[in-house]
Amino acid sequence: MGRSPCCDESGLKKGPWTPEEDDKLIKYIQKHGHGSWRALPKLAGLNRCGKSCRLRWTNYLRPDIKRGKFSQEEEQTILNLHAILGNKWSAIATHLPGRTDNEIKNFWNTHLKKKLIQMGFDPMTHRPRTDIFSNLNNLIALANLIENPMWEEQAMRLQAEAVQMARLSQYLQYISTTLPSIPDITTFSLLNSPKDSPILTSAPSLSYFQDQSAPFAHLPNLQTACDIQASECATGKNLAAGPSPSSPWQMPEDISPLAAAAPVTETSITNTGDVCSSSSYGGNQMWSELLDDPLFNEIA
DNA sequence: AACCCTGCCAACCGCCTCATG
DNA sequence: ACATGAGGCGGTTGGCAGGGT
Numbered sequence: 001m002g003r004s005p006c007c008d009e010s011g012l013k014k015g016p017w018t019p020e021e022d023d024k025l026i027k028y029i030q031k032h033g034h035g036s037w038r039a040l041p042k043l044a045g046l047n048r049c050g051k052s053c054r055l056r057w058t059n060y061l062r063p064d065i066k067r068g069k070f071s072q073e074e075e076q077t078i079l080n081l082h083a084i085l086g087n088k089w090s091a092i093a094t095h096l097p098g099r100t101d102n103e104i105k106n107f108w109n110t111h112l113k114k115k116l117i118q119m120g121f122d123p124m125t126h127r128p129r130t131d132i133f134s135n136l137n138n139l140i141a142l143a144n145l146i147e148n149p150m151w152e153e154q155a156m157r158l159q160a161e162a163v164q165m166a167r168l169s170q171y172l173q174y175i176s177t178t179l180p181s182i183p184d185i186t187t188f189s190l191l192n193s194p195k196d197s198p199i200l201t202s203a204p205s206l207s208y209f210q211d212q213s214a215p216f217a218h219l220p221n222l223q224t225a226c227d228i229q230a231s232e233c234a235t236g237k238n239l240a241a242g243p244s245p246s247s248p249w250q251m252p253e254d255i256s257p258l259a260a261a262a263p264v265t266e267t268s269i270t271n272t273g274d275v276c277s278s279s280s281y282g283g284n285q286m287w288s289e290l291l292d293d294p295l296f297n298e299i300a
Numbered sequence: 301a302a303c304c305c306t307g308c309c310a311a312c313c314g315c316c317t318c319a320t321g
Numbered sequence: 322a323c324a325t326g327a328g329g330c331g332g333t334t335g336g337c338a339g340g341g342t
Binding site: 014015016017051052055056059060102103106107109110111 | 307308309310311312313
């Protein structure tokens with residue numbers, strides 16, 4: 001127990017790594033493997049603590065690391081997994097080959113968290129924020145739309161089309177990527193260590209995804225709303241790529257909520273009375289939550 | 301040109317878990 | 322059962338780069 005003393009040792013170099021140090025570390029590990037990280041710095045001729053070497057290797061020097069911008073797909077996966085796992089960056093990283101937990105954590109903190117907040121979602125719970133200020137834009141948009149039925153009609157139509165495309169995409173993705181492992185619930189169970197997994201501590205059943213306690217249970221169900229048959233997707237078999245169609249994040253690239261972040265608050269509000277409205281950003285449920293919010297009632 | 305602000309990301313810190321004796 | 326060390330993890334920070342004034 002207790003913290004590792006290695007970094008407290010004086011005389012060891014800290015801060016950014018030089019190319020020479022990188023070179024030494026790479027050459028040593030390529031030749032001998034990392035073995036004991038604690039012993040490695042001495043053996044490799046580095047004036048660093050083992051922890052620093054390990055971090056440098058796992059986060060930067062490892063040959064299988066994928067660098068550069070996160071793809072839309074990766075972004076989607078992170079959102080989906082974060083909704084289930086929370087800040088379990090290492091668990092999330094296992095589903096993004098070539099990405100490190102540190103990189104994902106940074107990406108989350110600098111990009112995705114902000115996007116969720118901008119969209120009116122709580123980045124921790126992935127639920128619509130119900131405080132009045134975070135929904136102020138939604139309220140304003142709603143007020144505008146009430147006075148503009150033409151726009152509403154247009155938006156409803158567009159959104160219905162988008163939802164159909166999303167479902168089709170999910171279905172294709174499901175067929176192409178997940179079909180070989182249909183009975184394999186490990187897609188989900190892998191998301192977490194066994195002791196933490198709600199799946200494994202309860203009966204490992206697909207019914208989990210329909211359970212109200214499931215992470216996405218609070219989110220709108222596209223299937224019932226829009227009468228599109230893709231029930232297979234609803235089982236959440238392709239969770240890493242998209243937990244279930246009930247997730248607001250489960251969208252193809254071109255119409256992902258993030259890609260469409262700006263119009264979302266408006267289009268989703270537009271359809272508050274439409275059967276398809278729940279397909280984005282919480283839809284009816286989001287508004288019922290908002291309207292049920294004591295703060296809202298107090299102001300009203 | 302100089303300064304300030306903001307965003308980004310590599311690296312560090314401190315705690316936790318696990319393995320071992 | 323307990324103590325200890327090593328590795329792993331998530332949160333935080335420091336410094337750089339780029340943009341704005």
